[in-house]
Amino acid sequence: MDWQNEACTEIWKLYQKGVDYFNRQNLYSKTEEAYRFFLGDQWHGLESGGERMPVMNVIQPTVEYKVATVAQNNMSIHYSSMRPGSGEEEREVCELLDANAARQWELRKMDRMCWDVVKDACISGDAYVFFYDGEGNAQLIGNTDVYLSDEQCPDLQKQKYIILAERRFVSELREEAKKNGLTEDEIDLIQPDEPEHRTSDEERREVGEDEKCTSLLYMEKKDGVVHICRATRNVIYQKDTAVQSEDAEGNIAGKLTQYPIASLVWKRGRNSARGMGEVKELIPNQIEVNRLLARRLINAKITAFARLVYNGQMVENIDQLDEVGAAIEVQGGVSNVRDMVTYLNPAPMSGDAKELTDELITQTRELAGAGDAATGQVDPTQASGAAIVAVQEQAALPLNEQVAAFRQFVEDVASVWFAIWAAYNPNGLEVEIERDGMKQVEVIPAEVLQQMRVFIRIDVSPNNPYSKFAQEQAIQALFDSGAITFEEYVEALDDNASAPKAKLQEIIEKRQQAQEDQLQQAIGIIQQQQQTIQTMQQAMGGGAGNAVPVLPQ
Template sequence: MNSYNDKTEDWRLYEAGKQYNNRLEPNYYDTVDANYEFFHGNQWRNVKAENIPKPTFNIIKRITQFLVASLTSSKIKLHFEPLPFFQQPTEDGQISGADIANAQTSSLFEKFKMDFKIKEALFDAAITGDSCAHFYFDVTKKPYGSLSEVRGEIGFELVDGSNVFFGNANNSNVDSQPYIIVSGRDMVRNLREQAKRYNQKESEVNSITNDYNYQEQTSDSGKIEVDADEYGKALYIIVYRKKKVKRVKKDEQGNEMLDESSNPVTEEVETIVASKSVENAYIFKDVDTGLSHYPVAWLNWEKQKNQYHGRALCTGILPNQIFINRMFAMVMYHLQMTAFPKTVYNADVIASWSNEIGQAIAVRGMGANENIKNIAGYLEPGNMSNRIESVIDLAMQYTKETLGISDAALGNVDPKNTSAIIAVQKSTAIPLENPKSNLYEWIEDIGKILLDFMGTYYGIRPVSVDQNGGKVVVEYDFSQFKDLFLDIRADVGESSYWSEIASIQTLDNLLNNGHIDIIEYLDRTPDEYIPQKEELISSIKERMQQATQPASPEQLIAMLPTDEQQAFMNASPEQQQEILAQLQMQMQQSQAPAPM
């Protein structure tokens, strides 16, 4: 163990964060480990009773899976819109910055496998109370392969809540933190190579050695590693801080601004600097990231007052789970002890007793008038109270109901009265409103971070955008995002199957009664219901536009029967003009929309 003076300044902040977690009641690390083990079914890990059954009826896992599935039953999408007072007028067909942000964010979500990541983050939050999205920029990646020389891509990883430390632990707001620490474990070889890329001294590089600082890693499995030569791991920390620096101002074209003496004009801006270190050596220090926001999005399952850690779903169910397991264990033990009655016999008359089937038992010294039933018999086992089973059932039932898991939510109902089902589903979903709001806030924070990353690192690069029902590729200078003001919103579809059906039925009725046209109908229909919806809308608009154009004389004549075409050719010019006018009027009347 290194002495206090050998440790880096950042490492002391990390140890202060661990000390804070250990001071929480109950102990934060013990709570997280217990929650994970209970979720995975290892619910008797600290019980050393060898002679009793250890049943596991894992209601924690069932409840957590259901609630996470309920929160993610609809696809979540980020949407960027210009703020009304910052919106610049655009010409028809011109692609705006908001369009670029929407297209690029959608592409990144596909690369991140965001639907799966959201589920994984919610499981972490439900089990431990917290989940963290950590972003970085990987300069070695080529996002377009050999098609372009553009380098660099935004990276994304989920970090356990136990590996994130806030400078102000009594506040869960990320932007207000004086610093944020993200810890992890990596191969010593990788950490040394990274230190060399940042031109660290040889003594600093050699100071990076394998360690066994994994006691605070999440779950019991995080504390077991491969112990092999050249594959050792070391604990590292990344410290993000806010710092004010001076930068040269640039004009709208990106050129440096100069004063009257041709000196660069500077301005003081707040930026995020990053330092990465192990216990006694820096890998890099105070690197200016150029970012305006911390690259960390923090998610709580349920926020707690004056604490950045959230309260986990599993924490509140643990006592119920322990009670259910214990009661079942005692019932099983009682059955084992009393299922087969014990034999009692007179040893003065019978020397030994055999339980073998069909085995004869010799009896000596028995008088002729004695009853054989007085020689041997069976003890009556004590009866178990019938209330035990009902109490176990009530414990399971009340646990589910207090968490909003009813028969209507599970779909165990006859769907005859859909209005009643919708009302019951909405009432049972009330306990999920707080986690749902936290999830949407987390997604919007991710959008803010992605916008910051693109504006800082992307530069000029191609991007694919939807336009007029098709895909177009444009070159865009993403540095404009640094001065672009956009409103970020998490768009979420209906989570209820019945709500979707009701919405579609309403649209059908509006269309059938002539209150909306086909274009308005398609615009409001969810994308998953109609494949290639944008292409279909574009095709219908094109046909409608062609239909509104006046037909040529040749087209009008072709509409006439053969004999009438011959009569038209033999008619005078004045008669031909009159016939064409009548045909044109008939065509317009046939294309006119029906009255509403």
């Protein structure tokens, strides 16, 4: 029991060390503020007496544009051997690895995951993906739930240890502790606690009958092998375990040599593992835009509408003044009713306030690189696809750093996947491929995975509407000029092109079938003619090799 408390206390101390660092950097509050402003909760904490304050959200479209610009790039993973002069066998292995990576990418829905990662990184500064099993399944981890041993080291694989914090049900943890052989007294130490260090109200409001507690996943490399340990505040419910696999004979066949985690940092600071997102620097301007809008609305409510003025001593039915069509009863003569009831003309509002608001919004978007030209506020019917793409690519140049970071993230994912495949497949890695229209399974031997050192290349291809528009225009021009046939034109179209590729392929297939039918009919006619000629030859007493006599004219 003593070793349990001592070890757990040490892990919890390391966790508290990370918490203290985050508090000094105000990371919890900054992350919460960034998400609030992105989602439009920009008057949080204001006591407005029930009045709903106006919001003109400049941050959300800016973030969504940049996220789309980065995440819409299609990434493809390619492995190659780092051994000089590698032979045909290793080349085939790398082709199998490429096929397996493409299949895993689809199975694990990594396209959707990448959009979430890019969005989280753009908002909070950095985002993390944790691969929690030998299949390569992943989950998104918030930046405030990842605690590093060295916050100045940007390379996750060089960290001495990494701690992941999560909120889990107490009943689940107790069940795992029981499976891991803990005593009842040790299991009772797993108690619910408060959801501290959460960055949203939704995370703080835990629902359900079962209570939760903070669980820590501690990862450390020992002799190049990843070891994991799971603990709560008071007890370790999974002791230190090396992540490795055994073959049928009980021998160690694979070891995990990389932390199963990858990160995307939006704007990396100098000598820092953390990053800064787009939202933080836009918050001051966003606050001022909302304040100007609120002042203009308040001013309009007070001065923009005519106000009723009446003499209370001269008007009898004051309560009916605001009723439509009601008669006004007055005392004395009615020579000048305007002295008893009248309206104050509305005061004009200066246009400077609106101009300042518009200028602040426009300049904020332009300086953030998300103006109208960049976000695609262009009529595509008035410009060619190539021209629009050229304008957007020029406007997106400041995001090349983020595209490179996204590419590095995918490369890190590919590297972690290879490490997982080598560690969790003692009997070899089975890869499903398709050859000649038939699906078959190839096996990469475990010893090949263990000994192989791979180089990873990530191919990037933009995938936006105007790039597709320009590409389709180029293909159409080649077809119109006669440089390619109709069949080649259809084959060159993407599956998601604006032209209905599937329907065009059906037309081609119907034409080909019609041509084959015509060919078969022609062959049948020729065969009938040959049979008729042979019959005539036999009737005239000629042999099979005799020529048919020519009839006189």
